[in-house]
Amino acid sequence: MTDRFKGLLVPMLTPFTAAGKPDAERAMRFGKDLLSAGANGLALFGTTSEGQSLAPQERMDLLDTLIAGGISAEKLMVGTGSCALPDAVEMTRHAAERKCGGVLMLPPFFYKAISDEGIFRFFSEVIHQVDSSDLRIYLYHIPPVAQVGFSVELVGKLVDSFPEQVVGLKNSSGDHNYSIALRERVPEFDVFCGSEDFLLETMRIGGVGCISATGNANPNEISRLYRNVDTPEAESLQQSVSAIRAVFQKRPVIPALKAIVSQAYEDPQWTKARPPLVELSNAETESLVAELESHNYRPDERLR
Amino acid sequence: MTDRFKGLLVPMLTPFTAAGKPDAERAMRFGKDLLSAGANGLALFGTTSEGQSLAPQERMDLLDTLIAGGISAEKLMVGTGSCALPDAVEMTRHAAERKCGGVLMLPPFFYKAISDEGIFRFFSEVIHQVDSSDLRIYLYHIPPVAQVGFSVELVGKLVDSFPEQVVGLKNSSGDHNYSIALRERVPEFDVFCGSEDFLLETMRIGGVGCISATGNANPNEISRLYRNVDTPEAESLQQSVSAIRAVFQKRPVIPALKAIVSQAYEDPQWTKARPPLVELSNAETESLVAELESHNYRPDERLR
Numbered sequence: 009m010t011d012r013f014k015g016l017l018v019p020m021l022t023p024f025t026a027a028g029k030p031d032a033e034r035a036m037r038f039g040k041d042l043l044s045a046g047a048n049g050l051a052l053f054g055t056t057s058e059g060q061s062l063a064p065q066e067r068m069d070l071l072d073t074l075i076a077g078g079i080s081a082e083k084l085m086v087g088t089g090s091c092a093l094p095d096a097v098e099m100t101r102h103a104a105e106r107k108c109g110g111v112l113m114l115p116p117f118f119y120k121a122i123s124d125e126g127i128f129r130f131f132s133e134v135i136h137q138v139d140s141s142d143l144r145i146y147l148y149h150i151p152p153v154a155q156v157g158f159s160v161e162l163v164g165k166l167v168d169s170f171p172e173q174v175v176g177l178k179n180s181s182g183d184h185n186y187s188i189a190l191r192e193r194v195p196e197f198d199v200f201c202g203s204e205d206f207l208l209e210t211m212r213i214g215g216v217g218c219i220s221a222t223g224n225a226n227p228n229e230i231s232r233l234y235r236n237v238d239t240p241e242a243e244s245l246q247q248s249v250s251a252i253r254a255v256f257q258k259r260p261v262i263p264a265l266k267a268i269v270s271q272a273y274e275d276p277q278w279t280k281a282r283p284p285l286v287e288l289s290n291a292e293t294e295s296l297v298a299e300l301e302s303h304n305y306r307p308d309e310r311l312r
Numbered sequence: 313m314t315d316r317f318k319g320l321l322v323p324m325l326t327p328f329t330a331a332g333k334p335d336a337e338r339a340m341r342f343g344k345d346l347l348s349a350g351a352n353g354l355a356l357f358g359t360t361s362e363g364q365s366l367a368p369q370e371r372m373d374l375l376d377t378l379i380a381g382g383i384s385a386e387k388l389m390v391g392t393g394s395c396a397l398p399d400a401v402e403m404t405r406h407a408a409e410r411k412c413g414g415v416l417m418l419p420p421f422f423y424k425a426i427s428d429e430g431i432f433r434f435f436s437e438v439i440h441q442v443d444s445s446d447l448r449i450y451l452y453h454i455p456p457v458a459q460v461g462f463s464v465e466l467v468g469k470l471v472d473s474f475p476e477q478v479v480g481l482k483n484s485s486g487d488h489n490y491s492i493a494l495r496e497r498v499p500e501f502d503v504f505c506g507s508e509d510f511l512l513e514t515m516r517i518g519g520v521g522c523i524s525a526t527g528n529a530n531p532n533e534i535s536r537l538y539r540n541v542d543t544p545e546a547e548s549l550q551q552s553v554s555a556i557r558a559v560f561q562k563r564p565v566i567p568a569l570k571a572i573v574s575q576a577y578e579d580p581q582w583t584k585a586r587p588p589l590v591e592l593s594n595a596e597t598e599s600l601v602a603e604l605e606s607h608n609y610r611p612d613e614r615l616r
Contacts, residue, residue, distance in 0.1 A: 028397075028437075055422075055423075060395040060396065060420075060422035060423075061395060061396055061397060061420065061422070062396055062398075063368075063396045063398040063399045063402075064367075066396075066398065091364040091365060092364065092365055092366055092367045092370075093332075093365060093586060093587060094366075094367040094370065095367045098367075115588070116364075116365065116587070116588045117422070118359075118364035118365070118421070118457065118458075119359075119364075119457065119588060119589065120456070120457055120459075122588045122589070123588075123590055125590050126587055126588030126589055126590045127587075127588050129587035129588065129590065130587035130588050133332075133587055152424070153422065153423065153424055154422070155424075155459055282397060283397060283420070283430055283431075283433035283434035283437055284419070284420045284423060284426045284427075284430030284431050284433065284434050285423065285426070285430055286427055286429050286430045286433065
């Protein structure tokens with residue numbers, strides 16, 4: 009097994025062709041550019057990637073294309089979560105067989121107010137059915153979107169039961185205290201924050217990095233913060249990346265990020281999102297670019 | 313095209329084999345029994361059917377098996393909703409090709425706070441891609457679970473744009489005023505309540521019936537209420553079915569219904585649910601049966 013993930017993982021946007029299919033060519037170029045810009049890895053098929061808007065076969069095909077095109081599987085944390093256990097198993101097995109660095113799994117999120125026992129059984133089934141020594145699961149905790157999350161007790165039970173397989177978590181709850189509680193309950197467990205706003209705080213409690221949507225637009229600066237968390241520069245770098253994030257967070261984040269990548273590549277096709285997401289209007293894009301420029305952010309300087 | 317659905321549609325529970333696969337044989341028997349007991353149709357793969365816990369291929373295979381086994385396609389309203397547009401298109405096309413009476417479609421429900429425009433685009437894509445004169449869509453409005461719903465304005469726009477395809481809605485919001493508002497905005501549109509608690513009220517405003525989880529356990533009495541809405545018996549029948557529903561609603565409804573079907577058939581395998589749902593304990597089942605008996609409800613009398 010390779011080393012475990014750390015640092016900045018970018019939850020890579022998924023480009024679409026004019027026909028509305030995942031665009032492997034644009035994805036390949038973008039993935040390589042993000043890694044060149046300082047990303048330590050790529051998280052595929054999470055929220056920012058419109059992962060739940062992709063059919064399982066689309067996800068597996070795009071993963072295979074990226075690996076075949078030269079992106080190292082060990083740098084890929086693959087979103088394999090699904091409400092449907094068989095789909096979760098199939099995608100997780102596929103990623104493990106390709107020796108991806110890990111999978112990032114949502115809990116099943118259709119039913120609400122489900123029990124910890126029900127989520128435990130779901131993950132237990134995935135682990136038993138996939139049955140691979142190459143499987144490393146990162147739990148994807150994002151209650152604001154999924155509405156279903158992982159209690160600290162449940163994480164503890166999963167790690168106690170499957171210490172080789174359940175190795176980390178992405179905390180996209182916006183609650184840093186949750187990360188603190190996890191560090192106390194499962195000290196060997198790798199905690200990523202889901203926003204660079206919490207990167208310094210997360211590293212200071214023994215976390216390992218961040219997996220943040222805005223990594224798509226600001227990979228070099230967030231990476232610089234990660235590499236300088238123990239230096240006098242850290243606080244000012246933290247303020248700088250958080251200021252850029254705040255600009256995106258005022259908008260529909262995924263379409264806004266796609267608009268900026270489109271600007272960086274001078275490629276209108278990059279704006280395209282799959283329903284139910286809707287692209288920014290021209291006016292919204294102009295306003296976004298203007299606000300970013302007021303923070304000395306220029307798309308073409310940050311992504312290349 | 314056949315007549316449009318009306319009356320009691322039962323959102324049929326999905327039985328599972330010991331290996332955790334959808335159990336076609338048990339499903340076939342149960343579907344036929346429900347139709348014999350008075351159901352006017354069966355709604356497959358909604359919330360009660362654990363539809364989102366099934367892979368698309370599992371849903372399509374089970375549908376084919378039921379039709380091959382002799383259940384008329386025109387009596388089937390098939391849940392084809394998915395967060396992923398290609399999956400929704402594939403399952404909807406499959407159901408239309410088999411000339412099912414209709415499809416029951418959730419909005420894409422992973423992203424929250426999405427725009428009406430985004431949901432409109434999703435359904436517009438499904439309708440254009442499936443491109444079938446046999447397609448009849450029923451919108452599945454269940455905000456307590458999906459968290460994403462259909463505004464009255466959005467329903468109006470969908471019906472105005474696709475009057476041949478978007479023909480009805482299941483209102484599982486628990487808000488009867490929503491049904492009233494729909495009847496005013498789109499008078500030719502077929503409104504089903506999602507609970508028999510609202511059956512009388514729904515019929516009195518020109519609705520067409522109900523699609524209710526507890527139809528799995530109480531089909532004959534709910535059907536009787538439907539056939540007697542204009543008689544002096546109506547109010548007492550309404551009270552009677554609502555009393556039974558209340559017993560189930562105090563519990564995790566789907567496992568509770570499976571426990572009762574298991575009792576009716578004297579078949580322990582029927583209790584099985586797929587994660588993240590968890591079966592009732594023996595004690596919970598005993599308590600449920602006892603409370604039902606206090607309402608003169610005996611499982612074996614209601615289902616056969």
